[in-house]
Amino acid sequence: MRVTKLVIPDLxxxxxxxxxxERGMFYESFRxxxxxxxxxxxxxxxxxxxxxxxxxxxRGLHYQLPPKAQGxxxxxxxxxxxxxxVDIRKHSPTFGHWIGExxxxxxxxxxxxxSGFAHGFVVLSEQADVLYKTTEYYAxxxxxxxxxxxxxxxITWPIExxxxxxxxxxxxxxxxxxSLFP
Numbered sequence: 001m002r003v004t005k006l007v008i009p010d011l012x013x014x015x016x017x018x019x020x021x022e023r024g025m026f027y028e029s030f031r032x033x034x035x036x037x038x039x040x041x042x043x044x045x046x047x048x049x050x051x052x053x054x055x056x057x058x059r060g061l062h063y064q065l066p067p068k069a070q071g072x073x074x075x076x077x078x079x080x081x082x083x084x085x086v087d088i089r090k091h092s093p094t095f096g097h098w099i100g101e102x103x104x105x106x107x108x109x110x111x112x113x114x115s116g117f118a119h120g121f122v123v124l125s126e127q128a129d130v131l132y133k134t135t136e137y138y139a140x141x142x143x144x145x146x147x148x149x150x151x152x153x154x155i156t157w158p159i160e161x162x163x164x165x166x167x168x169x170x171x172x173x174x175x176x177x178x179s180l181f182p
Contacts, residue, residue, distance in 0.1 A: 001028065003038040006101075008087055008094045012038050012112040013101060014073075027108060029075070030133075039112055043071055045133040050077075053123045053130070058163035060120015061086055061146040061172065065179060068139035069115035072132045079128030080104035081121040082158050086146070088180045089116040096175065098155055103130075116181045118146050122157055144179055145172035152176060 002015040014035075016027040036042055051059065061084065064070045074083055086098040102124070103109050113119045121130065145168060148155065152175045157163070173179075 001031065001034060003034070005038070006099050008085070008097055008099050010039070010114045011085055011099055011117070014038070014110040014112065016108050018108065029108075029110070030073070035073075035112075039114070041071070041114065043135045045073070045135060047134045047137055049132050049134065049138075051130045053128055054164070055123050055126050056159065056161075056164045058120065058122040058148050058157070058159070058165055059169065060084065061118035061148060062120060063088065063118045063144055063146075064115075064136065064139055065142045065144060066115075066181070068136045068142045069181070071115050071135040072113045072119055073110055074103065074113060074119070074121075074130065074132040075108070075110040076103045076105050077129040077131055078105050079123065079125035080106070081123055081128050081130060083111050083121045084119070084155055084157075085111065085113045086118040086153060086155075087116070088118050088146075088178070090180055090182055092116070096153065098153060100155070100157075120148060122159055122163055124158065145169055146175050146178050147172040150175045
């Protein structure tokens, strides 16, 4: 597996080695030891979440506050997304910075989004199934959302027109007014 540490510290992209033959395909999608070496964390995943969305659906920017902050390992089972992570750690040198990566069923990349980051994605294909492992259980009382189109973040989403948003995501806070990590 190829491991790439991204421009923002703590964000890691995993790209598996694919084995193809006449029977089909095989790849190792997760190895705890490699994950720990790449992230310098001993994460324990406690919950898997799966979404299915159509082109233009944008989910996010979501996160949970401590003490139930979540790290997420995100991958795509079908289709393609543009996955975004925003550093919301107030004392980080990359506070307010973001990265975006294309994840797809074809490239089989996975993005590690540790706690302290807001996360979101937009569906680029006709349909996409996304699976993400989390390091903490869902805690709705600690869940927060930052607006996808916040001008301070200036995320360059690869979409035309307005995305399809849930009612909850339409009510997201502006970055400057959001509850963030210390």
